[in-house]
Amino acid sequence: MRRNTSIALLAVGHACVDIYQGAVAALIPYFTAERDYTYAVASGIVLAASLLSSVAQPVFGALTDRWAMPWLLPVSTLLAGVGIALSGLSGSYGLTLCFVAVSGVGVAAYHPESARVARLAGEGSHRAMSWFSLGGNIGFALAPLMVSAAIGHGSLHWTPVLVLPALAGTALCVPVLRMLARPRTGTAGAEAPRSADDVASFVKLSLAVVFRSVVFTGLSTFIALHAQQRMQGSTTAGTVALFLLFLGGAVGSLLGGALAHRYGRVRVCRWSCLLSVPAVTGVMYAPGPAVFLFVALTSAGLYVPFSLQVTLGQDYLPSRIGTASGIVLGLTVSIGGLVTPLLGHLADTTDLRTALTLLIAMPALSWLLFRALPEPTAPELRADPPAQAGTARSVPS
Known part of the structure; x- marks a missing residue:
């Protein structure tokens, strides 16, 4: 019961934080208009x-490898929400970038520690990690709806309303912190020796995550504008497309956890990347409302590997779980963001569909990298010595 409660609370907290990752993309049409x-x-x-x-994110991951910092969960949740809440209040582009960057730091601080705790709370279970990831997917999916409800009929000066999920997520962290403060014998994971690390495989996995990140972040940034153009300027079409892109991730994450138990994580990731190629192609070229179907298929295909990538990274670097989590989770939202200005520049000089067509190659490149990856054996989560049971490294069972 305690394990299920911990995972459920972590999943809800993950949803509250990832609302603010999705909110950045959802705000783009309002900033342009x-x-x-x-x-x-x-x-x-x-x-x-x-x-x-x-x-x-990797810096916070390295820190959590040395010290458990559960207090980061409420603090980072609040920081992510405050940044987005302030982003629409000033007409200054510089201040807007500053506030959005503050939100990004909050997101970065949250993920490595929460992923480390989720792995140990779920005792290394792929299904537990998929439920934790599901929370983030739901947060992404809710973001365009919340942004539309808050400012869809007003102006960007209504963005302070968007701090509410952060306040709720911060409050929900309280019972998690209480559980973390009550260690139980045999629940804290001991570090694996560094000789067990498979750095080469981790690098290949990280590159595969980069390519997945480029296609997902590119679509999340521009899919609303693309759908509006395909549906004669309908703003509703843009909101629906973004909602489907994020909601499909919820289906993909749970499906990935279930399939991995039967077929193995690397094999499932490989096939999902390959099937994402025609799905992304359909998003670009399917006629009329059919684009929504391909958006949903693309989202599911891109998110089937999501939670599996996290546990793969942790198993390739078992001595540095926080670092692995920070890099894998950080790359999924960060490197893609570094590429989007290039897509935006290309869209300005040609057109939006031409720029987004380049994304079709990204899941194919991820597939090639997954073909070179072995299926790792998850290390057993062992107990810390009794003398360490009351230290900051303790986590819930």
């Missing part, structure tokens, strides 16, 4: 959210 931003300038907002996160 209200402030007349070009594609390149608007994509710079995504870059601001991603740039600090790409650097900070």
Whole structure:
């Protein structure tokens, strides 16, 4: 019961934080409409959210390998929400970038520690990690709906309303912290020896995550504008497309956890990447409303490997679980954000569909890398020595 409660609370907290990752993309159409931003300038907002996160997330991961920092869960949740809440209040592009970057740091601080705790709370279970990932997917899916409800009929000055999920997530962290403060014998994971690390495989996995990140972040940034163009300028079409892109991730994450138990993580990741190629092609070229079907298929295909990539990274670097989590989770939202300004510039000089067509190659490159990866054996989560049972490294069972 305690294990299930811990995973459930972590999943809800993950949803509250990832609302703010999805909110950045959901705000792009409002920034372009209200402030007349070009594609390149608007994509710079995504870059601001991603740039600090790409650097900070592995740093926080390395820190959590040395010290458990459960207090980061509520603090980072609040920071992520405050940054987005303030992003629409000033007409200054520089201040907007600053506030969005603050939100990105909050997101970066949250993920390595929460992923480390989720792995140990779920006792290394792929299904437990998929439920934890599901929370983030739900947060992504809710983001465009919440942004539309908050400012869809007003202006960007309503963004302070978007702090509410952060307040709720911060409050929900309290029972998690209480559980972390009550260690139980045999529940804290001992570090594996560094000789067990498979650095070469981890590097290949990280590159595969980069390519997956580029296609997902590129679509999440521009899919609303793309759908609007395909559906005669309907803003509703853009909101629906973004919602489907994020919601399909919920299905993909749970499906990935279930399939991995039967077929293995690497094999499932390999096939999902391969099947994503025609799905992304359909998003670009399917006629009329059929684009929504391909958006959903693309989302599911891109998210089947999501939680599996996290546990694969942790198993390739068993002595540095926090670092592995920070790099894998950080790359999924950060490197793609670094590429989006290039897509935006290309869209400004050609057209949006031409720029997004380049994304079709990304899942194919991920597939090639997964073909070279072995299926690792998950290390057993062993207990810390009794003398360490009351230290900060304790986590829930």
